[in-house]
Amino acid sequence: MRLLFLAVLRPHTGNAVTAQRVRAHLEAAGHVCVLKDAFDFESPSEIANLILAENCEAALALHLYRGGRLLQGHRIPFGIIFGGTDVNEDANQKEKNTVMRRVLEEARFAVAFTESMKEMAQAQWPHAKGKIYVQSQGIATTPNAAFNWNTFLQRSEINQSADNLHVFLLICGLRQVKDPLYLVGAFSEWHQEEPSVYLVIVGPEVDPVFTREVKAKVKRASGVRLIGEMPQGDLHAVVKNCFAVVNSSVSEGMSAAILEAMDLEVPVLARNIPGNAAVVKHEVTGLLFSTPQVLNYSILVFIKYRGP
Known part of the structure; x- marks a missing residue:
């Protein structure tokens, strides 16, 4: 047909x-x-x-x-x-x-x-x-085998040894429903206490006005980086190398970023909203958080038990 x-x-x-x-x-x-x-x-x-x-x-x-x-x-x-x-x-x-x-x-x-x-x-x-x-989505992840993690860190202006880093990845288009600013303040505070912790926001500039707001706030926040969209294979490689994937959306249908992280066996920390709760089973397939403070505790647990 x-x-x-x-x-x-x-x-x-x-x-x-x-x-x-x-x-x-x-x-x-x-x-x-x-x-x-x-x-x-x-x-x-x-x-x-x-x-x-x-x-x-x-x-x-x-x-x-x-x-x-x-x-x-x-x-x-x-x-x-x-x-x-x-x-x-x-x-x-x-x-x-x-x-x-x-x-x-x-x-x-x-x-x-x-x-x-x-x-x-x-x-x-x-x-x-x-x-x-x-009908759930079918997921097929294909990390780029030639991808260089150190090059990504340089692009993100993270000048530390990759061996001791805890890079949390937030994948989203820059628009309000994805709420990328929700965790910026908290991650900035956590980075000051633990310099190995970084939040990297990756995604296209969907809303020009909101994008300017995000860039301005990220520029003032220590430990938070913002880079543009990436080819899918490179993005899958980034996910595979990061410490955990974070989702802070106000609403979701079924987050492709969460599903891809799960397929790549990377930990997921997701805001507790219906769309995420339908995919992530708390403390089984990931962690759900309702406030930045709850996520702060989750990060400390992850770093303590998962290691670098």
Whole structure:
């Protein structure tokens, strides 16, 4: 089958990574997947022309609002994959919620990555209960074998021996929902007490205004570094070499960074929000924290028992 797949494809973001994974699964199953960036289109009429031009027989959208709204009114069947933004943010806006309800009325099926996401979607749109299913993400990590950890440390302006460092990695696009500033003050204080502890924030500059705020605060914080996006293989290598991966998001659907860290057998420290709690089992597959102070204790435990 020839499928049109709409997703937000901003480079080096979780959405883009997820879209590529879904496409790989579809193509492995024998389908032809025409992947397009939903932000390149403004109306369903543009999608109608694309469907004709690409001779698509069915369609799929990642995000009920961002992609799904563009699939309304066409003759081909379509399904949607919920994103965290759908149930955590867009559902709270009346106009968007109405559009999303109408999309679900037309969709043949809807996929949530976790049971908690499914429950939230069913509570918002009870008429769609019978068509919402759960399917976890498939993860395949491929660290770049040629990656040099010391080069990464130099790029991060960390001038210490790699043998004694405790580098915590926060992977996120610079936008408010990821809340990268939540832990900056705490890590800066911890670095002053324990100079081997660093927080490195890695990700693209998604929100220009917020990015300026992040850069200004990080510049004043000791022990905190900020670098731009990285190729996926290099990023996986960074994760493999770091002490632990941190997530401080206000909301998540299913964090690709957390799943990749788990696949690479790297410890995970995640903010205790529904999307993270659906993936991380506290003190079993990672640690959940509700405040920077709780994370402070977790770091001390990690350093004491895991060692350099």
